[in-house]
Amino acid sequence: MNPDSSTIAAGAPIEVDLTPIASGQDIKVFWRGKPIYIMNRTKKQVDEARQVPVASLPDPATDQSRVKDGHDQWLVVIGICTHLGCIPIAHEGNYDGFFCPCHGSQYDSSGRIRQGPAPANLAVPPYQFVSDTKIQIG
């Protein structure tokens, strides 16, 4: 009763072209049935994320650990709130990150939980840069 092979095949990795995404913009793609935010963060957002004292976070993690070296402005996170599974809205909330309308969880510009009932940061899916303008998710 575990996922059958056609479901697993449909979950094969996808490639996403980053060139249409301007600075400050984000897109949402679907992979394995889950929405994935690909955010081209502004310098301000990156700096804000890196200035937060990590120890004060409910789920401590550095911004650097959540992005790829040399591609720091790109944030790729699974857009599913770690509380009860709703889709948070991008560019909302007090931290210029994500706001989940269901129960009020707020994530910052690195997708880390800052306030609200969600226990963990937005998950980062497995992905890699196949070139400077293209990533493969999965």
Next chain:
Amino acid sequence: MSGPSDYQPTNPTLKWIERRLPILGLVHSSFVAYPTPRNLNYWWTFGAILSFMLAVQIVTGVILAMHYTPEATMAFHSVESIVRDVNYGWLLRNMHAAGASMFFFAVYIHMFRGLYYGSYKEPREILWILGVIIYLLMMATGFMGYVLPWGQMSFWGATVITNLFSAIPYFGESIVTLLWGGYSVGNPTLNRFFSLHYLLPFVIAGVVVLHVWALHVAGQNNPAGVEVKTEKDTVRFTPYATIKDMFGVSCFLIFFAWFIFYMPNYLGDADNYIPANPGVTPAHIVPEWYYLPFYAILRSIPNKLAGVTAMFSAILVLAFLPWLDTARTRSSKYRPLAKQFFWIFVVVCVLLGYLGAQPPEGIYVIAGRILTFCYFAYFLIMLPLLSRIETPRPVPNSISDDVLAKTGSRTTPMVSTVIALAVAGTLFAGSARDARADEQLTPPSQQWSFAGPFGKYDRGALQRGLKVYKEVCSACHSLNYIAFRNLADSGGPGYSTAQVAALAAEYKIKDGPNDQGEMFERPGRAADYFPAPFPNEQAARAANSGGLPPDLSLITKARSYERGFPWFIVDFFTQFQEQGPNYVDAILQGFEDKPPAGVTIPDGTYYNKYFPGHAIKMPKPLSDGQVTFDDGSPATVAEYARDVTTFLMWAAEPHMEARKRLGLQVFVFLILFAGLMYFTKKKVWADAH
């Protein structure tokens, strides 16, 4: 089986069967000759009501399953086909959906009865635990059933509840993947939920057999909580209990019929008339009313695993009741302290139910935590404490003594009625969405010809509304569930088949492939559906600055707004369910040229007084004089809005007139039938009192 086996068939065929399979003797000793306490009150009819409801759900469910398609891209459509095209499909669907709520209403009364009268005490512990197992199976069945229509609430409710299992350490993620059959809630999930939803009711039926068997071993409890001592304490099940159960069932059916025929969407959520969209989460995810108290408990605990544990413990604690409450006196009738705490517990449950429907903010969170504590305190602190410190009143010597003494006490029915009202209150609370006052205005209540128990569609309005749809709305909005032939159906706009054929022929319908393998266009026929203005979602968005004009077939059922307290209670009695039409009418007339001072809306949107957030992507669609009517009705925006809304209400529910007509007949029948049962019961019981 217990019970005197005095069954001797005289008929030679029956004798032949009886010798080989004594099933007739079994039925006789269990349901005819079976000695039942003579002092039972009407709270004891709910066992029969529950058996009846299980049969109703299985029969309606099996027939629905003949027409339902459990596949993600087809499920929603198949349910609409059942409601629109299957003979009496609307009736089957309403019976099954309302039936689930009725099933839970009855089971909660049945459980509260057990709690109050100590029916879980020795020697009925296994009977009680089997009941808890049935209840758990019912909850699983109900949850999976709600997923099947594959609406927004179906999908997102499934997402939230299956995600709960990820809280289990170590196994959690694997369990969730197994439930999903994939990487998220999707088609494999729907398919397996359908399979299990079909299976579990039969498992429930099996456990019910064990439940009744366990009951017959110990015999029924009774309001005095005193065991049967002599034959004088009991009466034969048939005709005494049988007729009382029949009267109980007929009264229950009247309550049931109110939902089926007159308030079919009262207990549901408007969002479930929107097809499931994995990319859009509804603003408020609310389970069905019968899960609300447990949902409130879940959300009260800020830790994910602790919240899930608390929620399941709230149900499992019931199984331990015989060992938590060890008081010798069975019935709370003779336990003055326990009685009061019981009523406080009932109120706690109703309030938890109300909280489960509210957004988890502010005062609701604090109240939820206090009430969760009270819920567990009742079982884990109060009941064990009361067993030790309470001095009960003296119980009657026997059941027959209790019956003879009964002529004085009229207070019990009063107090008992409060239970039903409290549980019914949860029903109402469950259907109230959050009471948060938005900045958005509540749409004004209009007068609709189709409102109320005798409402009908105004034929003229339907025809004018169709004209408005064709000339204005159809440029962007599809009407996928309406076929041209529906325009000639009874209870609709009332066109003749010739008019329908002519109307259909005006349209070009894509068909094919032909023998050359090419698609071609041909004139429409009566059986065709209204063609959509755009071939797919992307084309619709491209033509509408990124916005997606929704299909209008169900729009008047897919939109609603809070009525607030106490209106949602009043609405139940006045049969108010016109929130959708009020909303649509208000949107069409609610455009303002400029937003009010200090309010900005994004570029490319328009200000609308009644649209949530006020910024709608649709430009004002209606202006005076845009459509001329042949019958001379005023060519004003107000008239267009009213007529097109009436037309869209018909599009959402073409069989409304048939529903209300049959409802009246059923009500008259049930009231007469209940009356007949009542007087028969009185006659049968005349010698027993």
